[in-house]
Amino acid sequence: MSYQVKEIQTKPFEGQKPGTSGLRKRVKIFQQEHYTENFVQAIFDAVDPKGKTLVIGGDGRYYCPETVQTILKIGSANGVAKFIIGKDGILSTPAASNIIRKYKADGGILLTASHNPGGPNNDFGIKYNVSNGGPAPESVTNKIYEKTKSISTYKVIELPPIDLGKKGFSTYGPTNVEIIDSVSDYVQLLEDIFDFPLIKNFVQSRSNEFKVLFDGMHGVTGPYGHAIFVDALGLPESSVQNAIPLPDFGGGHPDPNLTYAHELVERVERDNIQFGAASDGDGDRNMIYGKGAFVTPSDSVAIIADWAAEAIPYFKKGGIHGLARSMPTSAQIDYVAKKKGLECHVVPTGWKFFGNLMDAGRLSICGEESFGTGSDHIREKDGVWAIVAWLNILAYANQQSPNELVGIKQLLEKHYAVYGRSFFSRYDYEEVSSEGAQKLVDALNEHISASSLAKTTHTSKSTGQKFTVAEVSNFDYTDPIDHSVSKNQGQVVRFDDGSRVVFRLSGTGSQGATVRMYVERYVPASAGPAELNKDTQEGLKGLIEVALEISKLREFLEREKPTVIT
Numbered sequence: 001m002s003y004q005v006k007e008i009q010t011k012p013f014e015g016q017k018p019g020t021s022g023l024r025k026r027v028k029i030f031q032q033e034h035y036t037e038n039f040v041q042a043i044f045d046a047v048d049p050k051g052k053t054l055v056i057g058g059d060g061r062y063y064c065p066e067t068v069q070t071i072l073k074i075g076s077a078n079g080v081a082k083f084i085i086g087k088d089g090i091l092s093t094p095a096a097s098n099i100i101r102k103y104k105a106d107g108g109i110l111l112t113a114s115h116n117p118g119g120p121n122n123d124f125g126i127k128y129n130v131s132n133g134g135p136a137p138e139s140v141t142n143k144i145y146e147k148t149k150s151i152s153t154y155k156v157i158e159l160p161p162i163d164l165g166k167k168g169f170s171t172y173g174p175t176n177v178e179i180i181d182s183v184s185d186y187v188q189l190l191e192d193i194f195d196f197p198l199i200k201n202f203v204q205s206r207s208n209e210f211k212v213l214f215d216g217m218h219g220v221t222g223p224y225g226h227a228i229f230v231d232a233l234g235l236p237e238s239s240v241q242n243a244i245p246l247p248d249f250g251g252g253h254p255d256p257n258l259t260y261a262h263e264l265v266e267r268v269e270r271d272n273i274q275f276g277a278a279s280d281g282d283g284d285r286n287m288i289y290g291k292g293a294f295v296t297p298s299d300s301v302a303i304i305a306d307w308a309a310e311a312i313p314y315f316k317k318g319g320i321h322g323l324a325r326s327m328p329t330s331a332q333i334d335y336v337a338k339k340k341g342l343e344c345h346v347v348p349t350g351w352k353f354f355g356n357l358m359d360a361g362r363l364s365i366c367g368e369e370s371f372g373t374g375s376d377h378i379r380e381k382d383g384v385w386a387i388v389a390w391l392n393i394l395a396y397a398n399q400q401s402p403n404e405l406v407g408i409k410q411l412l413e414k415h416y417a418v419y420g421r422s423f424f425s426r427y428d429y430e431e432v433s434s435e436g437a438q439k440l441v442d443a444l445n446e447h448i449s450a451s452s453l454a455k456t457t458h459t460s461k462s463t464g465q466k467f468t469v470a471e472v473s474n475f476d477y478t479d480p481i482d483h484s485v486s487k488n489q490g491q492v493v494r495f496d497d498g499s500r501v502v503f504r505l506s507g508t509g510s511q512g513a514t515v516r517m518y519v520e521r522y523v524p525a526s527a528g529p530a531e532l533n534k535d536t537q538e539g540l541k542g543l544i545e546v547a548l549e550i551s552k553l554r555e556f557l558e559r560e561k562p563t564v565i566t
């Protein structure tokens with residue numbers, strides 16, 4: 001078919017700066033004339049796509065199909081050699097990372113706003129990933145942002161849209177197009193990593209006492225979950241719920257935490273389910289929740305790191321080369337690293353900061369407190385991977401102790417008895433005024449420069465606990481591999497007893513400002529089970545009171561209570 005490259009005149013839009021994980025805005029903003037086109041052209045202006053192979057995949061949310069066609073038009077006009085696209089434009093974020101690596105593509109464009117709600121009145125997002133399969137580093141996202149500020153034209157080739165529902169090869173103008181199955185490569189990947197026969201044997205032989213429930217939250221992972229839990233592990237259909245992806249996620253908030261995944265939590269409790277798990281809109285987050293036992297993400301990554309070399313074939317074979325966490329994540333994994341003599345890196349928030357360490361062979365397993373867990377099998381966090389990792393570990397632990405049922409609760413208690421426990425919780429204040437958030441940040445910065453909080457002691461009114469501030473600081477990070485520096489990644493108040501409170505502004509919201517407060521208190525193993533196995537909010541009560549008081553957060557944000565507690 002003949003084709004013609006057209007140049008369309010445009011003007012820059014303000015605010016096309018990628019945040020923690022891509023550009024996220026309301027759908028209505030992306031739908032403005034030239035808005036999406038500008039950002040896509042800016043990507044191609046920043047990373048020359050001539051002769052390159054790029055992957056396209058989205059989480060199926062509203063506006064994904066249209067945007068795939070936009071990328072085809074602009075990408076072909078900019079000289080992309082080949083696009084590999086998930087069927088119907090769908091790939092979970094971890095599946096897209098895998099496809100980029102497996103098919104040796106030069107990068108990819110992911111269409112997702114992750115756990116943010118979808119639909120015509122909610123959020124959409126575009127994220128660029130590089131050839132290692134991971135999110136573009138700040139050097140690239142800054143370049144894209146610079147291009148959005150000076151853009152004056154974009155190029156298109158106008159041809160009839162490609163049928164995204166038909167697998168196989170075709171062309172769009174000068175560009176080759178391959179539409180692939182969205183699920184099969186990913187299932188293959190997990191089967192190569194985990195001990196599927198062991199898991200299958202365990203879940204089937206103990207099916208009366210160990211029920212499994214996976215909740216796709218109407219996000220992208222439904223078909224992946226079905227293929228793994230029902231088809232590969234032979235669990236009943238009733239062990240997956242909300243497994244049909246919907247463009248508006250059924251009107252819900254596809255974020256797997258105790259607030260938004262309440263449907264899972266309720267069914268787990270009602271039906272006596274030993275193992276429940278959920279994943280977010282684009283499939284990179286996970287929550288592990290069994291009857292009466294919630295696993296904080298900080299504990300989850302520590303426990304996976306603790307058992308992996310013994311229980312999971314991928315690590316048994318390849319070994320573990322270092323661990324890592326994002327700065328606000330609790331130090332639970334540090335204790336595991338210390339005992340095992342492994343490096344443990346602390347990076348800023350956002351998965352992009354793990355990539356260099358993985359590529360350098362210095363990082364195998366890592367996590368973020370925000371329900372993100374993963375490993376160097378790909379370069380994104382991976383919700384279904386984490387869920388199957390837990391099943392693999394439980395199957396192995398039960399093989400070791402055949403006379404008792406080792407469930408999530410038992411595994412947690414065993415872990416705390418060895419390592420002690422870092423109680424951890426995050427308070428989110430969503431869509432507060434930007435001025436209030438700035439005042440909070442400014443006040444903390446003043447404390448940092450004047451050292452005015454150091455050595456002051458604060459008493460909790462309800463528990464009587466005393467906390468003395470050791471230091472207040474800003475977290476800056478220098479990447480150990482490429483030495484790039486990222487400044488102001490959160491303000492940290494450290495106390496004498498090792499407790500800590502972190503304040504950070506979210507970089508993924510699409511409206512106003514979101515303030516996150518992260519609270520952590522360590523209790524050593526010697527404290528005994530009564531202290532170690534307390535409820536999280538109970539264990540942190542005094543510290544939270546003190547944190548709110550010294551930061552004056554409630555006054556600055558004019559909010560009595562957080563929007564979400566995790």
Ligand code: VG1
Pocket residue numbers: 020021113114115116280284285326349350351368369370372505506507508509516
């Ligand atoms: C949040 C989380 C962060 C995570 C990011 C993307 O960022 O805190 O840990 O990497 O979301 O997750 P922020 O800047 O809002 O705190 V996902 O599942 O939205 O790609």
Ligand code: CO
Pocket residue numbers: 093114115280281282283284285
């Ligand atoms: Co996500």
